[in-house]
Amino acid sequence: MRPVRSGPVRLSVVTATAAVAALTAVTGCTAKSDAKTGDGAVQVTAKDDSCEVSKNEFPSGHVELAIENKGSKVTEVYLLFPDDRIVTERENIGPGTKARVTAEVKAGSYEIACKPGMKGSGIRQKVTVTGGTAAKRSPEMDAAVAAYRTYVQAQADETLPKVKVFTDAVRAGDVEAAKKAYAPSRIGWERTEPVAESFGDIDPKVDVRADGLEDGQKWTGWHRLEKELFADKKLGKDATSLADTLDKDLLDWQKRVGKAEITPTSMANGAKELLDEVASGKVTGEEERYSHTDLVDFKANVEGAQKSYELLKPVAEKNDAALVTELDKQFAALNKLLDKYRDGADSYEFTSYEKVGKAERKELSDGVNALAEPLSKLAAAVVK
Amino acid sequence: MPESESAESAESAEFAESSASAPSAASTASTGRGAEGKPAPSRRALLGWGGAGLALGAAATGGATAALRDGDTTASAAGSGAAVAFHGAHQAGIATAVQDRLHFAAFDVTTRDRTELVQLLKDWTRAAERMTAGHAVGDGAYGGLAEAPPDDTGEALGLPPSRLTLTVGFGPGLFTKGGTDRFGLAEHRPAALADLPKFPGDNLDPARGGGDLCVQACADDPQVAVHAIRNLARIGFGKVAVRWSQLGFGKTSSTTPDAQTPRNLFGFKDGTSNIAVTETDALDRYVWAAAKDGADWMAGGSYLVARRISMRIESWDRTSLQEQEDVFGRDKGEGAAVGRAREHDKPNLKAMLPTSHVRLAHPDAHHGVRMLRRGYSFTDGTDGLGRLDAGLFFLAYQRDIRDAFIPVQRSLARSDALGEYIQHVGSAVFAIPPGVRDKGDWWGRTLLS
Numbered sequence: 001m002r003p004v005r006s007g008p009v010r011l012s013v014v015t016a017t018a019a020v021a022a023l024t025a026v027t028g029c030t031a032k033s034d035a036k037t038g039d040g041a042v043q044v045t046a047k048d049d050s051c052e053v054s055k056n057e058f059p060s061g062h063v064e065l066a067i068e069n070k071g072s073k074v075t076e077v078y079l080l081f082p083d084d085r086i087v088t089e090r091e092n093i094g095p096g097t098k099a100r101v102t103a104e105v106k107a108g109s110y111e112i113a114c115k116p117g118m119k120g121s122g123i124r125q126k127v128t129v130t131g132g133t134a135a136k137r138s139p140e141m142d143a144a145v146a147a148y149r150t151y152v153q154a155q156a157d158e159t160l161p162k163v164k165v166f167t168d169a170v171r172a173g174d175v176e177a178a179k180k181a182y183a184p185s186r187i188g189w190e191r192t193e194p195v196a197e198s199f200g201d202i203d204p205k206v207d208v209r210a211d212g213l214e215d216g217q218k219w220t221g222w223h224r225l226e227k228e229l230f231a232d233k234k235l236g237k238d239a240t241s242l243a244d245t246l247d248k249d250l251l252d253w254q255k256r257v258g259k260a261e262i263t264p265t266s267m268a269n270g271a272k273e274l275l276d277e278v279a280s281g282k283v284t285g286e287e288e289r290y291s292h293t294d295l296v297d298f299k300a301n302v303e304g305a306q307k308s309y310e311l312l313k314p315v316a317e318k319n320d321a322a323l324v325t326e327l328d329k330q331f332a333a334l335n336k337l338l339d340k341y342r343d344g345a346d347s348y349e350f351t352s353y354e355k356v357g358k359a360e361r362k363e364l365s366d367g368v369n370a371l372a373e374p375l376s377k378l379a380a381a382v383v384k
Numbered sequence: 385m386p387e388s389e390s391a392e393s394a395e396s397a398e399f400a401e402s403s404a405s406a407p408s409a410a411s412t413a414s415t416g417r418g419a420e421g422k423p424a425p426s427r428r429a430l431l432g433w434g435g436a437g438l439a440l441g442a443a444a445t446g447g448a449t450a451a452l453r454d455g456d457t458t459a460s461a462a463g464s465g466a467a468v469a470f471h472g473a474h475q476a477g478i479a480t481a482v483q484d485r486l487h488f489a490a491f492d493v494t495t496r497d498r499t500e501l502v503q504l505l506k507d508w509t510r511a512a513e514r515m516t517a518g519h520a521v522g523d524g525a526y527g528g529l530a531e532a533p534p535d536d537t538g539e540a541l542g543l544p545p546s547r548l549t550l551t552v553g554f555g556p557g558l559f560t561k562g563g564t565d566r567f568g569l570a571e572h573r574p575a576a577l578a579d580l581p582k583f584p585g586d587n588l589d590p591a592r593g594g595g596d597l598c599v600q601a602c603a604d605d606p607q608v609a610v611h612a613i614r615n616l617a618r619i620g621f622g623k624v625a626v627r628w629s630q631l632g633f634g635k636t637s638s639t640t641p642d643a644q645t646p647r648n649l650f651g652f653k654d655g656t657s658n659i660a661v662t663e664t665d666a667l668d669r670y671v672w673a674a675a676k677d678g679a680d681w682m683a684g685g686s687y688l689v690a691r692r693i694s695m696r697i698e699s700w701d702r703t704s705l706q707e708q709e710d711v712f713g714r715d716k717g718e719g720a721a722v723g724r725a726r727e728h729d730k731p732n733l734k735a736m737l738p739t740s741h742v743r744l745a746h747p748d749a750h751h752g753v754r755m756l757r758r759g760y761s762f763t764d765g766t767d768g769l770g771r772l773d774a775g776l777f778f779l780a781y782q783r784d785i786r787d788a789f790i791p792v793q794r795s796l797a798r799s800d801a802l803g804e805y806i807q808h809v810g811s812a813v814f815a816i817p818p819g820v821r822d823k824g825d826w827w828g829r830t831l832l833s
Contacts, residue, residue, distance in 0.1 A: 092526055099527040265531055330622055358591075362625075366494060370622035380532030 041066040041100070042127075044112060046075045046093065051114035051123040060131040062383070063105045065112070069093045073117040079103060080111045080124075091118065102383060104263075105129050141264045141382075144311040148267050149258060151307055152192045156254040159188030163250055167243035170225060170235060179229050183293035184348060186222060189250075190297045191304035193277060194270035195260045196253060205249045209287070220245050223290075230290035268312055268379035271305035275372035278302065283365045285353045295341050295350035298364075302338065305375065306331050312382050320381040323374055330371040337367045465544025465604065470516045472819040473684050474672065477549030478756065478781050479661040483602040486632030486760040487609040488690065488777065489617065490595025490812055491624040493558060498567045502832050504623045508552065508599075508616055509826040518545035521615045537618070540611035548603040550612055552827045553688050553814030557596035572831060574679035576687050576784040577815045583797035585807060592692050592810030595627045600688075600779070602758070606631070628810070630692060632760025632777045645719060645727060649761050649774055650700050650805070652712050653719030653727055654741070659756040670754045670788070671781050681830035684818030686781040689789040692762075692810030695775040700805045711801040713740030739801040745792055755780040755788045775806065785813060 041064040043054035048071035067077050067090060076091040077099075087110065088103035107129050113122035166185040169177035189196055189207065197203045204212070206221040213219055225242055228235050281287035282298040309316075309327060317324045341351040356364070468476050495501060511521050522535025559565070559573035599616055603609040610631070617626050635646060645653040659666045668674075675683040700708070705716065713736040714721050721731030721742055736743040747754050758781070763774035782788035797803065817828050 088530070090527070090530070094527075097527060101530055269531070326622065366492075366625035369625065370494065373618060373621035376533045380529045383529070383531050 040064070042112075044068070044077055044114065045070055046077060046114040046116065047071040048073055048116045049123070051077075051112065051125055053112050053125045053127060056126065057128045057130060060105055060107045060129050062102065063129070064100060064102045065090075067093060067099045067101065069095055069097055069099075071095060071116050076115045076118045076122075077101070078111075078113045078115070078122065079105070080113055081108075107131050138315070140315050144264060144267065144315065145262050147311050148308060149260075149262055151311075152195050152260065152262075153258045155188035155192045155304075156250075156257045159185070160250060160254055162188070163247060166225075167247050170229075170243040171240050173235060173239075175229055175233070175235060178225070178235075179291070182222070182226060182229065182291055183288075183296040186297060187300045187348065189253075190277075190300035191307070192257070193301065193304065194266075194273045195257060195262070198260050199253070199256055202249060202253050202256075206246060206253070209289075221249070222246065226288065226290045230292075264312060264315070264382045265379050267308040268382050271308040271378060272372060272375045274301040274305040274308075275368055275375055279365070279368050279372065283361060283368060285361075288353065292352040292354045293350070294353040295338065295356070296348055299338055299342070299348070299350065302331070302334060302371075309375070309378065312378065316378060316381040319384040320377070323377055323381050326374045327371070327378070330367075330374060334367045334371050337364060465546050467517050467545035468547050468549050470513050470550075470820065471822055471825070473821070474686075474819045475549075475551045475816060476516070476819070477551035477600055477602055478686055478758075478816065479659070479667055479671065480549050480602070481547075481661070482635050482758050483547050483549070483609075484604045484633070484635050485602065485606040485609050486635070486777065487601045487606070487613045487629065488632065488779070489599050489601075489613045489629035490555070490593075490627045490690075491597040491599075491617075491620065492627045493566075493596040493623065494625050495623045496566050498832070500623050501567060502828075504620055505552075505828045505832065506826045507619050509820055511615060511619055512550040512552075512612075512827075513820075513823070515540075515612050515615065516545060516548045516550055518543075518548075521619075537611060537614055539614075540608050543605055543608055546603040546605040546608040548601065548608050548612060550616075551600040551602075551816060553598040553600070553816045554828065554831070555595045555597065555812060555814050557594065561596070567832075569831065572679065572681060574673070574677070574682050574687075574815055576673065576677060576679070576682075576786065577813060578785040578790065580689070580785070580790065580811060580813060581794070583793055583808065585797050585803055586811070587807050587809055588811050589809055592628050592630075593812050595812055595814075597624060598688070598690070598812065598814045606633070630762060630777050630810075631764075632762045634761025635758075648776055649695055649697060649763075650708070650712075652708070652714065652716060654712065654714075658758075659754055666754065667756070670783055671756045673783055677784065679815075682815060682817065683830075686756075686783065686816045687785050688814045688816050689778070689780050689782070689785060690810075690812045690814070691778040691808050693776045693778055694773070694807045694809045696805045696807075697772045697774055703805075710737055711739075711741060711805070713737065713742035737801070739799050741796070741800055741802045744795050744800050749795065750792055753788050753791070755782045755792075757781075775809075781816065 042058055044065050044067045045052040046067060046069045063079075065077065065079065065088075069075050072095050074095065075093050076089065077093065078089045079087040079101075081087060087105060088101050090099050090101040093099045110127050110129060111124045112127055113124045115122035162181070163185045166178060166181035169181055193207075196207075204217070207223065208217075208219065208221055209223045210219060210227070220242055225235075225239065225246070228239060278298050278301045282294045282301065285292070285294055287297055288294045309331070313324060338350075339345070341356070343349040468480055470476060493501060495504075514521055520536035520538070520541065525534045525536040525538030525541055528534050554577075556573065556577060556579060558567065559569045559577075599613060601609040601612040603612070613629065617624075634649070647653050659671060661667070671686050673679070673682040673685045673687070703711075709715055713731070714727075718725070719727035720729055721736070722740070723732055723735045724730075731742055731746065733743045733746055733748055743749065757779065759776055759778040761774070762777045763772055765773055767773040780789055797808075817831060820827060820829075
């Protein structure tokens with residue numbers, strides 16, 4: 001099956017009816033109940049001089065606003081805290097069009113505001129969100145988040161000793177041993193990079209490349225040592241202190257990573273971001289420009305994305321089975337392609353990226369596109 | 385214009401970049417979306433249920449409109465930005481008045497699953513129907529789920545259809561690749577889809593040639609053409625991969641009879657006439673394939689030769705006017721052939737140097753055979769040595785490549801004085817299937833259903 005767009009389908013009632021009728025008459029495709037409306041969403045009808053909501057009270061948790069602009073002006077709709085902070089919003093809703101917007105909302109008092117012409121403070125309705133203290137997720141979702149949190153922590157825990165092998169070799173001035181330990185020391189980080197990057201202060205210390213430095217910023221971390229080992233072919237006078245710093249910064253990561261804010265959506269979009277990492281840095285050979293170990297990072301990024309996906313799959317499968325089929329297929333295809341460049345099924349000895357030709361790089365890039373495009377739809381299939 | 389220009393004055397010259405002169409599609413002003421008062425159907429409705437098209441037809445634009453793209457609430461657009469009808473016996477974008485801009489893309493098919501290939505072509509057809517009518521793809525570029533990327537990339541929002549045409553073609557690799565008949569199509573490859581021989585002087589870059597599928601996007605606005613290719617590529621990820629693509633400009637004049645013939649980057653008018661859409665006899669004879677040609681599924685289709693021709697701009701600019709005119713066999717100002725007064729005067733081939741471009745390329749030198757050309761100038765910036773990376777992206781449609789492009793190019797490659805200033809660096813051939821008849825039809829149905 002082709003990857004179909006996932007998430008709620010915003011058919012107008014008229015169109016949906018026509019489509020369903022035509023489906024029955026003409027095709028034998030399976031139809032999901034795409035045209036469901038009144039599915040628990042709060043209906044918001046925006047007109048030029050009014051903002052009607054279908055209910056003023058609803059339970060906390062995953063709240064969806066189904067907005068229809070029946071006015072003549074472009075409008076925007078907000079869900080606001082009492083102090084006007086925005087919970088969620090949707091701009092640019094054209095006349096005669098519909099939009100849906102979702103948020104996880106806790107119990108409390110809120111306002112829904114429509115802004116015809118997208119100006120002023122809008123026409124407001126008070127709403128009350130009832131129920132428990134926190135937004136509710138399905139047990140499946142909670143399980144996925146918990147399992148991913150465990151994974152992320154385990155990756156950090158397992159990485160630290162591997163980093164120590166690398167940094168010990170650096171401190172001992174053993175260039176060859178350090179070169180050998182370099183790529184393996186990065187695997188756990190690369191698998192969980194979106195989470196690691198969510199702590200804005202760690203990534204620039206451990207994983208920055210020369211071109212990513214700001215004026216005056218001291219270059220530390222893996223790539224600084226990579227350059228000394230693979231390009232300069234000798235360790236500089238700061239090598240020991242660089243190794244110490246890398247240990248220290250990654251210890252910080254290990255301590256904090258378990259507290260990262262993780263949601264099903266951030267897991268899904270994190271998987272897509274890992275593929276973006278592959279597309280922007282690994283396929284081009286920019287990431288590991290001195291060691292040419294890009295394919296190790298590439299594999300680790302794909303593994304991390306696959307982990308998120310596998311954990312979310314039970315939920316995604318219910319909402320968009322076709323997407324899951326496509327993702328299974330594309331993960332398998334990309335992994336198969338990567339297998340061509342590794343020594344054995346479980347080996348992390350990959351071909352030096354220098355030796356990967358232009359046509360082969362194009363093939364890898366095509367494989368990344370083939371996976372990343374449907375992967376970008378995973379979040380929608382999860383939150384639906 | 386067509387009546388005043390007889391077939392015999394037409395040139396098939398390589399560089400002949402002339403007009404398929406057609407009155408532009410009717411420009412009835414209406415909007416696809418606003419007029420209906422309801423949103424356009426979702427991508428799922430359009431793409432997923434091929435057979436449902438007729439039922440949804442009311443919400444989609446079938447004919448010529450001047451709709452603005454979804455999301456713009458203004459009711460009308462200028463006639464110049466009108467839509468070209470997508471459906472018909474032939475694909476639009478061949479005998480359609482040539483638009484100003486081009487984005488041409490060739491794809492490798494990466495899936496080996498015939499069902500997926502068919503679905504892709506159906507998905508592309510539905511998306512092309514929407515884009516050529518000035519609508520966004522699927523559910524549009526905004527207003528959808530916040531957590532998901534929008535269906536449409538959005539850069540054409542608010543722009544009129546801009547006479548966008550999308551034309552699909554099938555390369556030799558779709559029939560067999562590396563000796564493998566991937567989709568059970570080998571026996572359907574038309575003989576008229578001939579592999580080109582190696583021509584003297586060719587310096588072909590495989591990364592700028594070939595391809596299993598192609599899409600030609602022509603529009604008056606480059607953003608509209610690029611948007612179309614980008615969205616089709618996106619729909620195709622996992623089934624196809626972009627192999628190469630080319631942007632083109634330089635079709636800036638109108639194609640009405642009294643307009644000037646456009647000039648190529650050497651500053652010459654070339655190809656002062658072309659097969660026009662009104663010349664139905666010539667189109668039937670030289671452009672449209674017929675069932676009796678040997679491939680039933682190609683009836684109403686055509687064959688495309690695409691060549692990326694690099695031009696040595698700086699050398700040319702240092703060449704004397706006399707030599708420039710001798711090379712082409714015409715004068716630079718008026719564009720008249722040697723010894724003639726007006727650009728449309730019938731050339732006297734014998735009066736020209738034997739190596740002149742016009743003499744070698746003229747239909748009279750090739751038993752009257754003609755091609756329909758709709759190439760574009762291109763420049764991809766400079767080449768690192770400060771030289772313009774520029775030239776002509778040559779596109780010629782014909783009924784049989786063996787009778788048209790091959791003999792003409794063979795003769796040019798051997799003797800053309802222009803050869804000193806140009807080099808063919810990219811090459812591809814495609815079978816262009818017949819048109820999509822209606823909302824239930826799809827690109828390639830006659831081959832793949």
